[in-house]
Amino acid sequence: MEQKPQKPTVGSLVKISEHYPNTQAAGQLALVVKTLGVECVVQPIGPNLSASQQRHDKPWWFARRYLEVINAGR
Numbered sequence: 001m002e003q004k005p006q007k008p009t010v011g012s013l014v015k016i017s018e019h020y021p022n023t024q025a026a027g028q029l030a031l032v033v034k035t036l037g038v039e040c041v042v043q044p045i046g047p048n049l050s051a052s053q054q055r056h057d058k059p060w061w062f063a064r065r066y067l068e069v070i071n072a073g074r
Contacts, residue, residue, distance in 0.1 A: 006069040008032045008040050013071040016042075020066050029070070030060070062072050 008014050014034045020026040028049070030042035041059045 006072060008035065008064060008067050008069050009072065010035060010051055011072075012069050014040075014042060014067040015070055016062065017066040017068065018060075030067075032067075033059055040067060042067070063067065 005046050010032055014030050014032055016028045016030060018027050025044070028044050029046045030044045032040050033043050034041040040062055042062060043059045
């Protein structure tokens with residue numbers, strides 16, 4: 001029986017889907033800072049952030065289906 005993908009929770013390290021339409025966000029790592037129903041607020045992290053992402057330093061909103069849990073929060 002196939003397992004359902006793990007739901008992101010606050011503190012989870014996630015990878016944004018490679019299929020996400022925004023190419024700057026696709027494939028990026030992020031930390032979940034808030035969950036709201038089927039959406040999550042994530043803070044992008046890592047050395048591969050664009051100059052725009054570094055300058056604005058604001059969290060992003062994503063539907064959970066675009067987030068793959070790498071390391072679950074506690």
